[in-house]
Amino acid sequence: MRDPGREQVVLVIGWQAFGDDDRILHVLSGGEGRAAVFVRGGQKRGQGLDVGVRAKLTVRGRVNGMGTLLRAEVEDARIHLRNSYAKLVLMQYACELVGAFVHEGHPEPRQFALLETTLLVLDACTADPGRAFLAALELKVLTFAGVGPEVFRAIPRLERLRQARLVEILDDSLDSEAESLVYDAVMEHLGRELGARTLLSGIDWR
Numbered sequence: 278m279r280d281p282g283r284e285q286v287v288l289v290i291g292w293q294a295f296g297d298d299d300r301i302l303h304v305l306s307g308g309e310g311r312a313a314v315f316v317r318g319g320q321k322r323g324q325g326l327d328v329g330v331r332a333k334l335t336v337r338g339r340v341n342g343m344g345t346l347l348r349a350e351v352e353d354a355r356i357h358l359r360n361s362y363a364k365l366v367l368m369q370y371a372c373e374l375v376g377a378f379v380h381e382g383h384p385e386p387r388q389f390a391l392l393e394t395t396l397l398v399l400d401a402c403t404a405d406p407g408r409a410f411l412a413a414l415e416l417k418v419l420t421f422a423g424v425g426p427e428v429f430r431a432i433p434r435l436e437r438l439r440q441a442r443l444v445e446i447l448d449d450s451l452d453s454e455a456e457s458l459v460y461d462a463v464m465e466h467l468g469r470e471l472g473a474r475t476l477l478s479g480i481d482w483r
Contacts, residue, residue, distance in 0.1 A: 282337040282347045285309070288392055289330045290372040302326060302346070303376065304334070307389035311381045316346045325351045329358065329368045329396055355400045363405035363480045370473040371395045371414060377467055378422040387421040398443050408482040409449035412456045413438040415463055424466050435459065453482070 290311070291303035300316040314336055316326070326332055331353040336344035358364050375392045379385040395414055399406070416439040419425040429435045435455060438446060464470065 280337045282335040284333060284335045286331065286333050286352065287312075288372070288389065288396070289326050289328055289332060290376040290392075291328060292326070301343070305376060305379060305385065305389055305392065307386040308384055310383040310385040311376055311379045313343045314346050315343050325349075325354065327354075328372050329355050331355075331393065331396070353396075353400075355396055358396065358400040361405055364399045364402070366473065366476045366480060367406065367411065367414075368396060368399055370411075370471065370477060371399075373471050373473045374415065374418055374463070377471060378418050388418065391417055391421060394443060398447070402447050404447070405480075406447045407450050408453065408456045409438055409446045409451040410443060411477070411482075412451055412459045413441060413443060413446055415459045417443075419459075419462060419466070422466075424462075426462050429459070429462075432458075456482075 285306050285308065287304035287306045289302060290305050293301050293303075295301050295315070298318050302314040302316055303311065304314055305311055314334065326349060330351055333350045333352055334346060335348040337347050338344045355368065358368055371392060375388050379388050391414075412435065416425065416429060416435065420439060425439070429439060432455070434451070435458070438449075438451070460474070
């Protein structure tokens with residue numbers, strides 16, 4: 278009997294072209310963590326499955342390897358988020374950041390919920406967030422990954438951001454030194470620079 282595939286809700290955290298016509302989606306789900314999905318004819322079939330999109334996918338296979346996309350339904354395209362360069366860059370960075378800290382085939386409900394919340398807030402806010410929002414996101418990712426340095430708990434302004442709801446700090450400001458301290462912790466854990474992070478230098482931060 279032909280495999281009918283399994284349905285799941287995912288966040289698209291990246292994609293890459295494969296050959297002339299196909300595409301590989303990198304997705305995140307709460308129940309299965311990070312995964313790769315092969316999209317045959319993806320240059321056309323993958324339209325709408327952009328980074329940051331929430332979608333319901335039906336995937337065949339993928340027991341110990343890459344699954345193949347059978348059907349896709351976009352549930353939230355984040356259309357308002359894409360009207361601002363700052364929010365678009367933050368979205369790309371958030372997806373890359375969370376993706377770097379989660380495991381393939383391992384449940385990641387907290388990181389999934391954090392990324393979903395981040396994208397919802399960015400899509401709904403009318404003004405561009407400040408540096409505090411960026412630092413809070415990084416602090417929460419570190420915390421949920423179990424690598425949040427204890428030193429942050431001794432810095433009141435960073436500990437406040439670590440515990441705050443993202444929607445509450447959209448208008449908050451933060452000095453560049455404090456934000457750099459947080460990103461240094463990200464770099465120390467990953468051992469590499471994140472590509473989307475370089476785009477943040479073009480934003481006029483508060």
